[in-house]
Amino acid sequence: MSYRQTLDFLLYQWLAADALNERERFADHNRETFDAVLDTCERIAREKYAPFNRTVDIEEPRFDGEKVILPQATHEAQKAYAASGMLSAAQDYEVGGMQLPYTVEAAANSFFAMASISIGSGLLTSGNANLLMAHGTDLQKEVFAKNEFAGRFSGTMCLSEPQAGSSLSDIATRALPDGTDYQNDPLGPRYRLKGNKMWISAGEHELTENIIHLVLAKIPGPDGKTIPGTRGISLFIVPKKLVDTQGQLTGERNDVALAGLNHKCGWRGTTNTLLNFGEGKYPVRGEAGAVGYLVGQPGQGLRCMFHMMNEARIGIGMAATMLGMAGYQASLEYAKNRPQGRPMGPAGKDAAQPQIRIIEHADIKRMLLAQKAYCEGSLALQLYCARLVDEQHSGKPEDADEARLLLEVLTPIAKSWPSEWCLEANSLAIQIHGGYGYTRDFPVEQYWRDNRLNMIHEGTHGIQALDLLGRKVLMEEGRGLQLLAGRMTATIQRAQAQAELAPYAAQLAQALQQVGTTTRAAWSTGRPGEALANAVPYLQAFGHTVLAWIWLEVALAAQPDSQDMAQRGRLLATRFFFRYELPKIGAWLKVVESRDMTCAEFPEEAF
Numbered sequence: 001m002s003y004r005q006t007l008d009f010l011l012y013q014w015l016a017a018d019a020l021n022e023r024e025r026f027a028d029h030n031r032e033t034f035d036a037v038l039d040t041c042e043r044i045a046r047e048k049y050a051p052f053n054r055t056v057d058i059e060e061p062r063f064d065g066e067k068v069i070l071p072q073a074t075h076e077a078q079k080a081y082a083a084s085g086m087l088s089a090a091q092d093y094e095v096g097g098m099q100l101p102y103t104v105e106a107a108a109n110s111f112f113a114m115a116s117i118s119i120g121s122g123l124l125t126s127g128n129a130n131l132l133m134a135h136g137t138d139l140q141k142e143v144f145a146k147n148e149f150a151g152r153f154s155g156t157m158c159l160s161e162p163q164a165g166s167s168l169s170d171i172a173t174r175a176l177p178d179g180t181d182y183q184n185d186p187l188g189p190r191y192r193l194k195g196n197k198m199w200i201s202a203g204e205h206e207l208t209e210n211i212i213h214l215v216l217a218k219i220p221g222p223d224g225k226t227i228p229g230t231r232g233i234s235l236f237i238v239p240k241k242l243v244d245t246q247g248q249l250t251g252e253r254n255d256v257a258l259a260g261l262n263h264k265c266g267w268r269g270t271t272n273t274l275l276n277f278g279e280g281k282y283p284v285r286g287e288a289g290a291v292g293y294l295v296g297q298p299g300q301g302l303r304c305m306f307h308m309m310n311e312a313r314i315g316i317g318m319a320a321t322m323l324g325m326a327g328y329q330a331s332l333e334y335a336k337n338r339p340q341g342r343p344m345g346p347a348g349k350d351a352a353q354p355q356i357r358i359i360e361h362a363d364i365k366r367m368l369l370a371q372k373a374y375c376e377g378s379l380a381l382q383l384y385c386a387r388l389v390d391e392q393h394s395g396k397p398e399d400a401d402e403a404r405l406l407l408e409v410l411t412p413i414a415k416s417w418p419s420e421w422c423l424e425a426n427s428l429a430i431q432i433h434g435g436y437g438y439t440r441d442f443p444v445e446q447y448w449r450d451n452r453l454n455m456i457h458e459g460t461h462g463i464q465a466l467d468l469l470g471r472k473v474l475m476e477e478g479r480g481l482q483l484l485a486g487r488m489t490a491t492i493q494r495a496q497a498q499a500e501l502a503p504y505a506a507q508l509a510q511a512l513q514q515v516g517t518t519t520r521a522a523w524s525t526g527r528p529g530e531a532l533a534n535a536v537p538y539l540q541a542f543g544h545t546v547l548a549w550i551w552l553e554v555a556l557a558a559q560p561d562s563q564d565m566a567q568r569g570r571l572l573a574t575r576f577f578f579r580y581e582l583p584k585i586g587a588w589l590k591v592v593e594s595r596d597m598t599c600a601e602f603p604e605e606a607f
């Protein structure tokens with residue numbers, strides 16, 4: 001099955017994405033316009049991205065003391081991406097967008113993620129600009145966001161610092177008003193920032209005319225002190241090069257200096273940087289301090305930044321999914337061609353028989369089926385979440401609110417589940433290649449290295465787990481969890497009516513009940529230390545339950561044409577998930593339910 005066939009099935013046959021054009025916002029679109037976008041992106045990814053995925057891995061970004069040098073292929077790929085209009089695909093026509101549903105935008109971007117995640121396709125730039133469209137002033141939108149959508153400027157998100165990664169309340173970057181007239185700058189209240197930002201992706205390069213950093217910093221009060229915690233955090237636009245109110249470069253360099261490039265395990269085509277803000281390397285008007293313009297209200301920075309982070313988390317989930325998918329396709333091809341071993345007859349192996357291809361061994365099929373179940377299931381989840389984003393933005397008020405709350409609960413899963421299980425898929429892809437998989441002559445080791453990042457950035461696995469069990473399942477008196485359970489129950493009821501699917505419906509109903517009981521048991525003492533001690537096993541079990549539900553949904557959509565091999569494959573992948581994967585949740589939930597303190601209370605000295 002080609003990837004495009006899978007994508008089309010999920011988009012149209014399962015999610016009925018073409019029906020979105022019944023909504024006013026998408027009225028100019030139809031299946032043909034959606035397909036045209038998918039075709040264009042598939043082509044650009046095939047021509048400008050896929051052939052250079054290894055090049056950008058080998059030719060790591062390098063700093064010559066003045067400029068960061070990237071392979072020419074990266075310049076060309078990103079130019080083609082910007083020219084396709086995808087940076088502003090979901091935006092209004094008035095700002096040059098296509099008013100494309102996010103579901104179709106996410107599907108179209110999946111081609112780039114599979115062809116070369118490392119070259120990058122503007123996730124940060126469009127996320128940065130989308131944030132400004134939601135929280136910026138009219139002029140900030142005009143000068144910064146619109147130029148990002150046009151591909152003239154690119155964007156970053158600067159949250160992390162060397163001493164503050166997961167715990168953003170400890171950031172040390174400070175912003176002080178710039179002069180007595182600081183409130184009167186047309187680009188927004190003007191501050192001077194000083195501090196160091198670590199791990200900033202795409203923080204320095206020559207791919208665009210300018211780089212627009214969105215930076216979290218604290219504004220000290222009159223006593224020089226900052227408000228502790230995240231309430232004290234504000235958000236600033238800090239351009240690498242200063243611009244006027246028309247968006248033209250003024251010729252002045254802002255005081256943002258590259259302190260160094262990080263040399264990564266994977267995802268090497270994108271620069272990753274340590275940036276020094278305001279150290280005086282590029283003084284502005286004779287003074288040290290990076291010029292930054294406040295976005296929104298002081299103290300509201302993290303709230304604004306969540307706009308970008310939530311979007312980025314779904315984007316990261318898609319990245320992890322597509323890296324898994326790339327490995328699945330490569331190992332499937334390899335398994336069909338590699339002869340090794342002989343068939344197992346009733347009397348064992350017969351050395352006189354000709355060799356068989358490894359795809360004929362049951363264990364290889366197990367590994368292929370696991371990859372299919374992880375990656376296609378995960379793709380379905382990402383598209384389901386994207387469809388919720390469209391519902392949130394274009395649905396009736398009560399549907400939009402329901403979609404918002406479901407997204408709150410599902411976002412930690414959409415980000416973390418593929419990061420763990422599509423990474424496992426990459427490991428299985430290496431295993432199928434045997435020794436060849438462990439060499440750089442085949443692409444699968446790079447997919448694994450590229451994918452290894454996804455459990456770390458945009459909130460680590462541990463942080464996603466705390467968010468899910470510590471916040472999301474409890475928020476609004478557990479309404480999000482109830483909504484999700486309601487959707488799962490509706491699927492269970494439909495599946496009960498189909499003989500082939502009824503056993504899975506019963507299994508999912510039991511899993512759902514177990515998750516509910518465990519959630520209550522985890523919090524039964526009201527002590528966060530106990531409830532959250534096993535948050536990651538909870539995340540894993542919750543994720544597997546969600547994926548079982550998604551597979552049952554997919555199986556229901558596949559059911560009518562079950563003689564077709566593609567549909568048969570989906571039904572059998574569902575069977576695999578329910579027989580080999582879902583039973584794992586019992587062990588994960590047990591330690592959560594009993595609030596097992598084996599790990600939490602293990603004495604440090606005993607390690």
Ligand SMILES: Cc1cc2nc3c(=O)[nH]c(=O)nc-3n(C[C@H](O)[C@H](O)[C@H](O)COP(=O)(O)OP(=O)(O)OC[C@H]3O[C@@H](n4cnc5c(N)ncnc54)[C@H](O)[C@@H]3O)c2cc1C
Nearest residue numbers: 157158159160165166199200201456457458459460462463
């Ligand atoms: C390649 C790359 C690209 C990145 N891009 C960006 C970017 O563009 N912009 C940006 O701002 N940041 C970026 N990051 C930073 C990334 O978001 C952080 O690395 C991540 O949030 C973790 O922070 P840390 O590295 O300081 O690890 P730490 O926060 O020190 O975490 C170390 C370990 O401790 C665990 N841990 C921490 N706190 C807790 C807790 N309370 N309970 C349980 N466990 C805990 C973590 O889960 C983790 O396993 C990037 C990172 C990398 C590696």
